[in-house]
Amino acid sequence: MVSDNPLQQVRESAKWVDEHSENVKINFNKINEFLDNLKKDDYESKSSTVLFPLNYSSSQQEINFWFLLDLINFGSGYRKELHESCNRGAYETICYGLMGMFLSQGGKITTNFLSNISLNDVAQLFNIPTQEEYEIQPGIYSYRDTPLKQLVQSIHKVLKESSEIVLKLGFADFGDWIWSITDPSNNSNGPLASDLIKILVNTIPAFNDQSYFKDHRIFIFKKVQLLVADLYRRFKDTIPDRFNFTDINELTVFTDNVLPAVLRYFGILEVSKELEDRLNSGGELLPGNDEVELRVQAIQACIEIVSIAKTRPNNFINNDVEFDYYLWTKGFLLISSCFASTNKWKKSKIKSNEKNENVDNQIKQMKLIVDSNEFKTGIYNHTSVKFSNQIQLFENDRILSFFLDQVRDYFSEIGFDPIQFENYIKSLCNTLLICRIPILGDAINLTVDIVAILLEAQCYRDRVENTPMTGMTTSMKKSNFLTQKQDSPLNLLQIDDLSIYNSNNLLNNNFNELK
Incomplete structure (x- = not known):
């Protein structure tokens, strides 16, 4: 029975x-x-x-x-x-x-x-x-x-x-x-x-x-x-x-x-x-x-x-x-x-002093995205069209360094403290050791994951809510898309179990709330 x-x-x-x-x-x-x-x-x-x-x-x-x-x-x-x-x-x-x-x-x-x-x-x-x-036949794809x-x-x-x-x-x-x-x-x-x-x-x-x-x-x-x-x-x-x-x-x-x-x-x-x-x-x-x-x-x-x-x-x-x-x-x-061990994008495969056409082309694309005044539109295209390839490329030290440099420059222009922003990303990366399971890969992969999640989440909500993909210029300063909603992605994250993501404090105090 x-x-x-x-x-x-x-x-x-x-x-x-x-x-x-x-x-x-x-x-x-x-x-x-x-x-x-x-x-x-x-x-x-x-x-x-x-x-x-x-x-x-x-x-x-x-x-x-x-x-x-x-x-x-x-x-x-x-x-x-x-x-x-x-x-x-x-x-x-x-x-x-x-x-x-x-x-x-x-x-x-x-x-x-x-x-x-x-x-x-x-x-x-x-x-x-x-x-x-x-390829169905030479030159014809489906x-x-x-x-x-x-x-x-x-x-x-x-x-x-x-x-x-x-x-x-x-x-x-x-x-x-x-x-x-x-x-x-x-x-x-x-x-x-x-x-x-x-x-x-x-x-x-x-x-x-x-x-x-x-x-x-x-x-x-x-x-x-x-x-x-x-x-x-x-x-x-x-x-x-x-x-x-x-x-x-x-x-x-x-x-x-x-x-x-x-x-x-x-x-x-x-x-x-x-x-x-x-x-x-x-x-x-x-x-x-x-x-x-x-x-x-x-x-x-x-x-x-x-x-x-x-x-x-x-x-x-x-x-x-x-x-x-x-x-x-x-x-x-x-x-x-x-x-x-079989990952073709393993850091050891592409050294910083090596010439790699694919990586160089990707850097150029990223530079156009990050430098453009149409920042939000660029991020939208970046995550929805090139998302998979970008993530793989970001695993390379050279790409990550370039990415953080560009993000640091951008946020410096609109009033953020760039050093605090980088510390924020690194702290978040450390917390994301999936949550204490050290399997997601090295710190580079973790950093990329959380940045990508934030960007993709924002873009997804924009698509659902039909938010106009208008450009975001430096003149917008602190009135950017992170502060337009109290439940923006940054509000919804914690580091070391401390709730620190009130967007107004985050922006107005130059990340002074960061622990």
Whole structure:
């Protein structure tokens, strides 16, 4: 008989798969070897709470952001294509898009907005190309869909479907809905993760993560468990009556294709020769027995690891949730380093004293953009037309240096303190170590990401609101587009958890508020 507790359903499924697994086995000797070599400082540094540098107007608004982040936390199967086209992995792409959405909507990502969002909106906000040019015959070109269009369609479908459901329930956003569900007056025995998960799974199709293995129904519930874990880690101390879940230790890891890869790396998961050949050749696992077996055996392996760790003296692994963050970060570092080694825009490939026609042409284009009085129009064209190529080029030290020089000169003309502006960008860049996950690349890439998000978000909102793309000259001085809206992108960012982005103070005091 299947339990009605979703957390027990996942654990029972993992045990059943382990008992009937043929191609994936758990090596307990390797578990002990792994625990012998695990260092506490490394573990704690990679399992710490993730924070985003955003200025939320309320707890509900932050909950809304976390809800969306975990709702569309998928796409790892497109990792190769994303790195090739966007120079980002799946998780980085989702973070990037949601931060841009948050900024462009003044922090108010409502169910009404999401229920009306278009496929093109999603592609632009997440900076995912859906079409590519190809040569039909010499000199004749046409366009076709990219493999990433399917990912954009999936994100669009989940956002639209989920928001329509919650909008019909009468809630302005997902944060308000979660706030209602977790009302302490409805939880006399304290908040339970299982209660929240049950409601979410039964209401939002994207959270109902189930599959079949040898005709047996298997419960995985990856995204919904991740959401509950994120809410627990973020709010257990500040809003304990809603999110300090008493059954948090019953959650399992949130398995995707990263965790099985890390466990194989440590020798904890052993796969059959046939499956190993397919995995090592880079072939994709299609949905079915192999994929389910690998994912769910990763769940069971982590259950065993945490259980064995708790029998050891001086144990520092508290539960599966915490262990998941460590393993995932460890795996993401390994995977990202593999892609970084093949990145054709790696700094070492283009030295500052080398002649490179493409880079020089790009510098000329950027100079025209930044020097032009039509600054805002230039930025619009820069982000909407040349966005992908610019970002790749910015990763080069030479390009970044030029970009910061031009921005410094521009802001000096309109009354900004240029040194404070540069410090602002660098501080923001440091905070964006995605929010304490040091995987996005070097400081150059981080700086570019945040600058690009700010610019793209502003341009996106201009397009939505049909704001005239008028030029911005030095005579406009401090009456520029950053101060025209109190919810401009700069208002919506935080550094080191300090809300410092009141635009009037930012402009009038020459960034003196910068910490």
